Amino acid sequence: MPPAEAEQQPVVVVGGGFGGLSAALQLAAAAPDTPVLLIEPQERFLFLPLLYELLSQELRRWEIAPRYSELIAGKGVVWLQERVSQIDTSAQRLTTESGRQLPYAQLVLATGGKPTSYGIPGVEEHCLGFRSLADVDRLQQLVQRLKQQQRPLQRLVIVGAGASGVELACKLADLLQGAAVVELIEQGDELLPAARSFNRDQARQALLQRDIRLRTGTRVTAVSATTLSLQRDSASETLSCDGVIWTGGVVGSVPSLTPALELDRRGRLPCHSDLRVIGADHLFAMGDAALCPDPSGEAHPATAQVAYQQASCVAANVLRQRHGEELQPFIWKDLGEMLGLGIGQATLTGMGITLAGPAAFQLRRLAYLARMPGLQHQLRVAGGWLADWF
Numbered sequence: 001m002p003p004a005e006a007e008q009q010p011v012v013v014v015g016g017g018f019g020g021l022s023a024a025l026q027l028a029a030a031a032p033d034t035p036v037l038l039i040e041p042q043e044r045f046l047f048l049p050l051l052y053e054l055l056s057q058e059l060r061r062w063e064i065a066p067r068y069s070e071l072i073a074g075k076g077v078v079w080l081q082e083r084v085s086q087i088d089t090s091a092q093r094l095t096t097e098s099g100r101q102l103p104y105a106q107l108v109l110a111t112g113g114k115p116t117s118y119g120i121p122g123v124e125e126h127c128l129g130f131r132s133l134a135d136v137d138r139l140q141q142l143v144q145r146l147k148q149q150q151r152p153l154q155r156l157v158i159v160g161a162g163a164s165g166v167e168l169a170c171k172l173a174d175l176l177q178g179a180a181v182v183e184l185i186e187q188g189d190e191l192l193p194a195a196r197s198f199n200r201d202q203a204r205q206a207l208l209q210r211d212i213r214l215r216t217g218t219r220v221t222a223v224s225a226t227t228l229s230l231q232r233d234s235a236s237e238t239l240s241c242d243g244v245i246w247t248g249g250v251v252g253s254v255p256s257l258t259p260a261l262e263l264d265r266r267g268r269l270p271c272h273s274d275l276r277v278i279g280a281d282h283l284f285a286m287g288d289a290a291l292c293p294d295p296s297g298e299a300h301p302a303t304a305q306v307a308y309q310q311a312s313c314v315a316a317n318v319l320r321q322r323h324g325e326e327l328q329p330f331i332w333k334d335l336g337e338m339l340g341l342g343i344g345q346a347t348l349t350g351m352g353i354t355l356a357g358p359a360a361f362q363l364r365r366l367a368y369l370a371r372m373p374g375l376q377h378q379l380r381v382a383g384g385w386l387a388d389w390f
Contacts, residue, residue: 016040
């Protein structure tokens, strides 16, 4: 694309999650004359780290899921409520599911991830997820049904003992109040394998306090409407269950690309250190859709913290590229780790703080408040929290 024509074409950000929305807002703020288009099919932004507090009704829906129309009002970002189906990186043009074709000068891919079943029979048909407002509604209904039925030996199973599985297990155990047994299944040898040792110890203690059974070294082989088939070493077992929540893994959610670009085994686009996609100079990627190893060769963790920091790097590099300047590498700064461990409880380490319990829960909420998009929304949420306290 000739330079004069490229300047007239927009920077398109595909995906309005943590990284995408933040990158779009930063681009528009730093370069008001640069057209910025955000393409996102959902009506509401979803603050995923606080989805557990919505499940337990410690927070309200509007607090963690504000409308995009409110967040970008007056910010210089145009929002198109569509889903991108194909990206032609040679022609620098994308196609939406409705058939609309849009040119771009540069494109930021922040489409996030999606659950993967690893081909295990019955997972897609019978398991619940936990990545959307609809998932919260379904789980709340399930909890209410289990509490009302009060049948003996009711069981709720969560697959995956990473951060999502542990936080969800603790919240559900508190909500169920003994109406059902909660079991946590992990294929690996340990829960929270990438977590700080203090947080892992606090999580293990929280599971014990709630009588949540943790099965490590256990593989799920099949799921049905009422049972779960497990394999541990050479022993097999079938559990009866009233529901299975799958948090067992996420792969990148990347639209169809022309020419085709190679994805890694987790469906992510390999990137240069400056977050440009390898093989497509005007395409940047971040979050769960991107594979950008650190200097040691290890992949960055798939967290909101990383996505926020990548958004700043991408926004700056997009503008550097438009001005013909040298792009800078992404360098992740680890700010610590926070984990909710039930209603009103959390654990955190980082920034010189190691803390667990109700105080950690409040600090965690304040830390996330500072990361919510838009000062106006932050003030509204803070006002609501203050009103609750008094």
